Amino acid sequence: MNGKDTTLKGLVEALRKRHVCFAERGARASDHGLLEPYGLDVTENRAAEIFHEAYSKKERYGIRSIETREFISYMMHRFCEMNQERGMVTQIHYGAFRNANKYLFKNWGADVGGDISMDTAHVVENLNPLLSRFFSGETQNQSHLLLYQ
Amino acid sequence: MNQTYAHVHVMLERAFPNVNGGFPWWHNDTPYVMEQYLLHAAGASLLSTGGGPVCDGRKILSVGGRFEVFDRVICRATGKLVSDGQMSKPGSIKVVKALMYENQKRLFHLE
Numbered sequence: 001m002n003g004k005d006t007t008l009k010g011l012v013e014a015l016r017k018r019h020v021c022f023a024e025r026g027a028r029a030s031d032h033g034l035l036e037p038y039g040l041d042v043t044e045n046r047a048a049e050i051f052h053e054a055y056s057k058k059e060r061y062g063i064r065s066i067e068t069r070e071f072i073s074y075m076m077h078r079f080c081e082m083n084q085e086r087g088m089v090t091q092i093h094y095g096a097f098r099n100a101n102k103y104l105f106k107n108w109g110a111d112v113g114g115d116i117s118m119d120t121a122h123v124v125e126n127l128n129p130l131l132s133r134f135f136s137g138e139t140q141n142q143s144h145l146l147l148y149q
Numbered sequence: 150m151n152q153t154y155a156h157v158h159v160m161l162e163r164a165f166p167n168v169n170g171g172f173p174w175w176h177n178d179t180p181y182v183m184e185q186y187l188l189h190a191a192g193a194s195l196l197s198t199g200g201g202p203v204c205d206g207r208k209i210l211s212v213g214g215r216f217e218v219f220d221r222v223i224c225r226a227t228g229k230l231v232s233d234g235q236m237s238k239p240g241s242i243k244v245v246k247a248l249m250y251e252n253q254k255r256l257f258h259l260e
Contacts, residue, residue, distance in 0.1 A: 028257040031205070089257055091203075095151050096176050117151040117177050124157060137166030144256045146200040147161065148171035149154040 008044070008051040012078050019082045029089040029146075030079055035063060036121045037094040037147070039080075039130025040073035047074035073130075080134045084143050090134075093148045095121045123149075150178045155186050159194045169200040169256065172219070172248075180222055187226040191236070196227075200256060201248040223248055 004010065019030075050067045053059040061067040083090045099105040101114035135145045158170040170190065172183070190196050202219045204212050223245055230236035236244070254260060 028259065087258055091171065093171075093176075095154065115176060117153075119153070121154065123154055124161070127161075131161070131165050131168060135165045135167035142167050144200075145165075145168045146171040146203075146256070147158055147168060149151050149158060 006055065008048040011051065012075075015078070016082055019079075019086070023086040023088060027086075027088060029091050030083055031091045031093065032076065032079065033096070034072065034092060034094045035097070035118070036069075037092045037123055037127050038069050038073040039076050039127045040070065041129045042070045042074040042077075044074070047071055069126075073126075076130055077133070080130060080145075084134060084141070087141075087143055089144050089146060091146045091148065094118075094123070095149050121149075150176065150182050150186070152182060152185070155189055156193070159190050162190075162198060163194050169198060169252070171200045172202045180218060183219070183222045184226050187223060188229065191226070191230055197244045197247040197252075199248055199252065201250075201252050203253065220249070 005013065047070065050061070050071045053067075054061060054071075061071075080090050082088075095118040097116045097118050099110055099114050100116045104112050104114040131145070135142060161168045162170050187196060187199075190199060202216060204215060208215065227236060227241035227244055231238055231241050
């Protein structure tokens, strides 16, 4: 956070500042690790409501909950806006269920062979609004999305 | 690499000009599946538009080995297409150059 504004707007503004900082130092791409590649159309009011519930009221949403799906979608739209402004590539790695073997994770941590490829991920339905908005090829200044499955 | 979604990526690339399939060499990758993906993309879409291999700093010690595997896989896949008469030899050289250098340079503005 930026130390001042603990609303969704504050979060996005703080992330935007960090994005500018990296872009000015030569960053060429962002990379997002998602269970499923979410990019639905979600209003700012809805995202702010979810953020408020989670941040202020300590509500804990599950990884598969509609709130998680909507909030990630909202943030992905913001990240793509930032990338487009700076001509940066958006990369999404999806479909890896991390640390499935809790025994391995507990004793040796992440990235020790306990990740598994997901058997199902709803790619097209979840991503279509994001793709149509940012990666349609409609204008010359659109940046690119690299998808890794 | 999860082959389940290979056809989705290929079709998304066709439908959205600014979407590129990243090369499937992270998580669960094998030379055989990587080659299969390239042949699938060549048959169903444009092989030359793929994002090619990219690497990040976490893999700095294995970058050389990783890129050598990719070099061999892409050459084997394009070699098969040439020997089957599905791609010309000059065309295969263009594809390899695009996937190994030119696409990254263009997409990531590395000029």
